[in-house]
Amino acid sequence: MAVSLLSFLLFSFFNLQVVNGIEIYSMKIDSKVTSRFAHNIITSRAVNRGNVHKEVVFDVELPKTAFITNFSMTIDGVTYPGTIKEKEVAKKQYEKAVSKGQTAGLVKASGRKTEKFTVSVNIEAASKVTFELTYEELLKRQFGKYEMFIKVKPKQLVKDFEIEVNIFEPQGITALEAEGTFITNDLQNIIKKTFSEKKGHISFKPTLDQQRTCANCSQSLLDGDFTVKYDVKRTTPDNLQIVNGYFVHFFAPTNLPNLPKNVIFIIDISGSMSGREIEQTREALLKILDDIKGDDFFNFILFGSEVHTWKETLIKATPENLDEARKFVRGIDTEGLTNLHGGIMRGIDMLNAAHEGNLVPKRSASIIIMLTDGQPNVGISNPQDIQTHVKKAIEGKYPLYNLGFGYGVDYNFLEKMALENKGLARRIYPDSDASLQLQGFYDEVSNPMLTDVELNYPENEISDLTKNSFKHFYDGSEIVVAGRFIDSNQNSLTVDVRGEGVSIDFFDLITPEKITIQNGNEKTGFTWLDSVTLQQEGLTLIINKEKSLVLKMGSGASFVIVLHQVWKKHPLHQDFLGLYALEREKLSEQTHGLLGQFFHPIDFTILEIHPGSDPKKPDATMIVKNNELTVTRGWQKDYRRDPKHGVDIPCWFVHNNGAGLIDGVHTDYIVSSLF
Incomplete structure (x- = not known):
């Protein structure tokens, strides 16, 4: 018995429908999450209590961001494995199998977050069938939490019903939550939740009576989303x-x-947006205006048959400007057809002009948010042509977020255009909470x-x-x-x-041959023959010709990098750089690295000083970090105060590449890719 599946993204629970005396006696989902990656197995068991063969329908709602890895059916002890197929191939094989009366399954769009997988099978009287579906998903982090949801909708009371989630995060778990949209006060205590260090566990196992909508009811109240959220230590x-x-x-x-934001809202006001859609759009924009921060810049562009702008350029979100914007939004109404191309191009031009004219902060995040409910039919209306023009105009400078309102949009077109321009697309469902969906999306991108x-x-x-x-x-x-x-x-x-x-972001890679300063995308090069002083907010850099480089972090610690030049014909050594920290006490306790781990005091004891192989350099035993090390007395130069000549200071040399003194081993501190 061949079973064709569509390989699609998923994660959720299932809905096994009852057909003429089919009893579903067990439903379980076992989820194991390791390092944000969820591996899930749904197992559902049913028996035909009738006297003739019956049909059982296995109906599963899967998250759109996961993928099926295995499916099988076991009928009276015989297992029939499924075959995962690519989307279009699966669709053709599904239609062919159905026309022949064979068993097949297919994933189709179902809801906001889910795709629906359905498969049915006929089983003989008194026969049992077990469905097992395996799926995986990389959990996404939003608003500071990783989230996975399980669609619960068995449509009947199930004797053995259980959801179990085990989480293992090597970084450690800081918070763990579990809730269900169908959970009543009586069911709240049934959710068992524990976490400690790296492991978390959640179980939900209601009895038959706890599943009932009322004491003597046969209907199940298990109908909704079961959601797990957690975060890790950082x-x-x-x-x-x-x-x-x-x-x-x-x-x-x-x-x-x-970062301050520069947001262009491009809104479709064509005739198809009239009624509830434009009302919900106005409602969402008013709520978004309440959340715009004082250092943000924004503007509105409306497109119907023509393109209209609220202001000629982006303006700052002052209280006065926000009040004026609210009046404008309340007056938005529909008219004409859909000049989508004209609206987007006007938005891109406006952002370009704002940056070129220094009307917005140099260090800010520019975003284009476009909302439409239809398909372009004025001006340039071919989707491929629009994609080409938009990509060429944006040039990778701004992310484009496309929101498709309702089911009349060409969503594939919106999604492709957004992805080509470092953004994403989102479908807004025409329900009573559409304005909340719009506001929810804005919340995701409101804090760059x-x-x-x-x-x-x-x-x-x-x-x-x-x-x-x-x-x-x-x-x-x-x-x-x-x-x-x-x-x-x-x-x-x-x-x-x-x-x-x-x-100011500052990255510098220094080698004995040159000094390269990188600020954003701008690179500036110097040599050790230069004398340079650079000052930026919170940072000062000084190059002393042929001597040293001084790096001062505002009122924090300073560093001196000294160019040590070696005799050109030396058989072993080459020119090298010495890194020395000034005012080490200003560095945090978390400072580490080959040098950084010693910037704060460590406890050690010197014992048993005795002559070594060199009479001028005695040996001794050092007790440090619970280790006994053999060390040798010597002298070293301290270049922090005198970068040219250095100051001789006594010290103890630790042998074997610092083994026992440094954390880890010396190879942990070698970054070979730099050379």
């Missing part, structure tokens, strides 16, 4: 995990100030913290890589990059992450 902005020749890199910095984020990896080590360049990073979200190593045995990786925030 001691650093990113987390890298390597397994079997693959890696995944999670990047989610915290405690960064928000970084722009032009790039995560770079050594090209000579990586064979495959997912998207690693992002226009914006938003507060409460997470950037995820995955890849494959050329060497499957590799277990470490150097990552270079760059982004521009509200304060």
